[in-house]
Amino acid sequence: MKKKILIVGGVAGGASAAARLRRNSEQDEIIMFEKGPHVSFSNCSLPYHLSGVIEEADDLVLMSPELFLSQYNIVARVNNEVISIDPDNKSVVVKNVLTGETYNETYDKLILSPGARPIVPKIPGIETVKVFTVRNVVDIDKLNKMVKKIDKKDIAVIGGGFIGVEVAENLREAGYNVSLIEGTDQILRPFDYDMVQILHKEIYDKGINLIVGDKVEKFEENKVVLSSGKKIDANVVVMAIGVAPETGLAKEAGLEIGQTGAIKVDKNYKTNDYDIYAIGDSIEVYNPLTRSMNKLSLAGPALKQARAVADNINKKSTINKGYIGSSAIKVFDYNGASTGLNESLIKVLDMKINYGIVRVILSDKVGIMPTSAPLHFKMLYEIPTGKILGAQAIGKGDVTKRIDLIAATIKFGGTLEDLKDLELCYAPPFSTAKDVVNYAGYVGSNLLNGDYQQVNVDKVRELVENNAYIIDVREKYEYENGHIKGSHNIPLSELRQRVNEVPKEQPVYLHCRTGQRSYNAVLALQNLGFKNLYNVTGSFLGLSFYEYFNDKTTNRESIVTEYNFN
Numbered sequence: 001m002k003k004k005i006l007i008v009g010g011v012a013g014g015a016s017a018a019a020r021l022r023r024n025s026e027q028d029e030i031i032m033f034e035k036g037p038h039v040s041f042s043n044c045s046l047p048y049h050l051s052g053v054i055e056e057a058d059d060l061v062l063m064s065p066e067l068f069l070s071q072y073n074i075v076a077r078v079n080n081e082v083i084s085i086d087p088d089n090k091s092v093v094v095k096n097v098l099t100g101e102t103y104n105e106t107y108d109k110l111i112l113s114p115g116a117r118p119i120v121p122k123i124p125g126i127e128t129v130k131v132f133t134v135r136n137v138v139d140i141d142k143l144n145k146m147v148k149k150i151d152k153k154d155i156a157v158i159g160g161g162f163i164g165v166e167v168a169e170n171l172r173e174a175g176y177n178v179s180l181i182e183g184t185d186q187i188l189r190p191f192d193y194d195m196v197q198i199l200h201k202e203i204y205d206k207g208i209n210l211i212v213g214d215k216v217e218k219f220e221e222n223k224v225v226l227s228s229g230k231k232i233d234a235n236v237v238v239m240a241i242g243v244a245p246e247t248g249l250a251k252e253a254g255l256e257i258g259q260t261g262a263i264k265v266d267k268n269y270k271t272n273d274y275d276i277y278a279i280g281d282s283i284e285v286y287n288p289l290t291r292s293m294n295k296l297s298l299a300g301p302a303l304k305q306a307r308a309v310a311d312n313i314n315k316k317s318t319i320n321k322g323y324i325g326s327s328a329i330k331v332f333d334y335n336g337a338s339t340g341l342n343e344s345l346i347k348v349l350d351m352k353i354n355y356g357i358v359r360v361i362l363s364d365k366v367g368i369m370p371t372s373a374p375l376h377f378k379m380l381y382e383i384p385t386g387k388i389l390g391a392q393a394i395g396k397g398d399v400t401k402r403i404d405l406i407a408a409t410i411k412f413g414g415t416l417e418d419l420k421d422l423e424l425c426y427a428p429p430f431s432t433a434k435d436v437v438n439y440a441g442y443v444g445s446n447l448l449n450g451d452y453q454q455v456n457v458d459k460v461r462e463l464v465e466n467n468a469y470i471i472d473v474r475e476k477y478e479y480e481n482g483h484i485k486g487s488h489n490i491p492l493s494e495l496r497q498r499v500n501e502v503p504k505e506q507p508v509y510l511h512c513r514t515g516q517r518s519y520n521a522v523l524a525l526q527n528l529g530f531k532n533l534y535n536v537t538g539s540f541l542g543l544s545f546y547e548y549f550n551d552k553t554t555n556r557e558s559i560v561t562e563y564n565f566n
C-alpha cells in the first residue's frame with residue numbers, strides 16, 4: 001500500500017533516509033522539510049571553506065531540491081520549517097520561513113532528523129563581540145565573509161572539540177591570528193591526556209595561541225576575558241563549545257526524551273509514538289562498551305540510522321548493536337583517530353573495569369620509505385579476557401586504517417589474540433609486514449602474560465623528581481643529542497658487558513627512543529635474573545611529545561636536556 005512519509009531535516013540523516021525510502025519503494029510519497037536554504041550539504045567539510053581548500057561555499061552543497069525531484073522523485077522543500085506535530089491526527093504544521101505562511105501536511109510515517117544546534121551561553125558582554133557558530137553553509141559563508149572583511153585579524157575560537165579545532169586550523173591556514181580557548185585541560189576528549197599532547201604541540205607549533213584550562217568569563221569590545229584574568233584580542237569570536245540535540249518539536253508532541261536530554265528511541269529508532277521515528281544528532285544511542293545511553297554527533301551513525309529506519313518502515317529487519325563512537329580528525333600535519341573507550345571516559349563514568357594499556361610508537365610504513373613516520377598508538381584491553389576496549393592513534397600517516405581495524409575488532413568482540421592473527425595488506429608504501437595493530441596484539445599479550453612491566457610517559461616526571469634509576473639504552477650519540485636529566489646511558493649494544501652497572505636493589509626504568517630497544521633490554525636483564533624492571537612505553541620520543549606543550553606554556557623546568565621529535 002502506498003505510504004506518505006514526511007521527513008524533518010534535509011541533511012545527513014534526513015536526506016539519506018529519503019533516498020533509501022525511495023530505493024525501497026517506488027510508489028511511496030516522500031516529502032522532506034528543511035528549514036535552511038540547502039539540503040544535503042557536507043557539514044563535515046564546512047571548516048575547509050575557511051582556508052580555501054573548498055573554494056566556493058556552493059561546492060559544499062551536494063544535492064539540490066531539483067535533483068531530488070528529478071532523480072529520486074523526492075519532494076525536498078527548503079526554507080520550510082516544521083513547527084509542530086499533531087500525533088493524534090498524524091499531521092504536521094509547516095511554516096514557509098520566507099513568506100511566513102503556514103500549512104498542514106498529513107503523514108503515515110514521520111521521521112525526525114533535525115540534528116543538534118550549537119550551544120551559545122549567555123556569557124556577559126556577548127553582545128559586544130561578533131559571535132559566529134558553524135552548523136551549515138549559511139553560517140560558514142557568513143563567517144568567511146566577515147573574517148575577510150575585518151581589518152585586524154585576531155580571531156578567538158571557543159571550545160576545543162572537533163569543530164573548534166577544525167575551524168581554528170583552517171583560519172590559521174588562511175593566515176589569521178587565532179586563539180583556541182578550551183576550558184578543560186585538553187582539547188579533543190576522544191583522546192587521552194597523554195596522547196593529545198601530540199596535537200597540543202602541533203597546534204602550538206603552527207602558531208595558534210592554544211589556551212587550555214581557562215574558561216571564558218566575559219567579553220569586552222574585541223576582547224575575550226578569561227577566568228585567569230587574561231585578555232585575548234578577538235575581532236571575531238567563533239563559539240564551538242558543543243551542540244544540543246534539537247528536541248523542541250519532539251517534546252511539544254509528547255515524545256519521550258531520554259536521560260541524556262536527547263530523543264528516546266527503541267532499537268528500530270522508533271519513538272514512543274508508533275508512527276514517528278527519530279535519528280541522527282537528535283537521539284540518544286546505546287553504547288555497548290559503557291552499557292549506557294549517549295549522545296553521539298557523528299555522521300556515520302546518522303546515515304546508518306537513516307537506512308535502518310527506511311528499511312524498518314518497509315518491513316525489512318535490521319540489526320542495531322549500538323555505537324562505540326569512532327572518529328577521526330586532521331590537525332595540520334597530523335592525523336588522529338579513536339574508537340571505543342579511553343582512560344578518561346572510564347574514569348568519568350567510574351566504570352568498574354580492569355584494563356591494561358598498550359602504548360607503542362611504531363613506523364607507519366617501512367622505515368626507509370621517504371614518507372615513513374612514527375605512529376603513536378594507545379589501546380585498552382580488558383583484563384583477564386584480553387577483549388579490546390578502545391584505541392587511539394596519532395601520526396602523520398594513515399591512522400584511520402589502524403583505528404578502523406580496532407573498531408571492527410571491538411564490534412566483533414575480538415581480543416588481543418585476534419589482533420595478532422589479523423592478516424593485513426602489506427607493501428612498503430602502505431605499512432609494515434607486521435602492522436601496528438598486530439604489534440599491539442603482541443605487546444598486549446605479553447603484558448597480559450606478565451612477561452614484563454611498564455610505566456607510561458606521564459609517570460616519568462614524577463620518577464625524575466624522585467631520583468628514580470632510569471637507564472637510557474640508546475646509543476651514546478643519541479643520548480648526547482638529548483636525554484632525561486639524571487638518566488644513565490647504557491646502550492643496548494653494551495648492555496651485556498656493562499650489566500654490573502644495573503642496580504639490583506631498586507626499581508630500574510629503561511627507555512630508548514620508542515620503547516622497542518628498551519623492551520629487548522628489559523627481557524635480556526630479566527633473563528639474567530634481574531627483577532623490578534620497567535619499560536617506559538613511548539620512551540624518549542613519546543616523552544618529548546608529552547612534555548613539550550606544558551613546558552612551553554607554563555614556567556616549569558624541562559626534565560629533558562633537549563627534546564627529540566624524530
Ligand code: FAD
Binds near residue numbers: 163249
Ligand atoms: P544535520 O545533518 O545537522 O541535519 C539536520 C537538519 O535539520 C538541519 O539542516 C536543520 O536546519 C534541519 N532542521 C532542524 N529542525 C527543523 C525543522 N523543525 N524543520 C525543518 N528542518 C529542520 N561528523 C563526523 O562523523 N565526522 C566529521 O568530520 C564531522 N565534522 C563536522 C563538522 C562540522 C562543522 C559540523 C557542524 C558537524 C560535523 N560532524 C561530523 C557531525 C555531523 O555532521 C552530524 O553528526 C550529522 O550531520 C548529523 O545528522 P542529522 O541528520 O542528525 O543532522
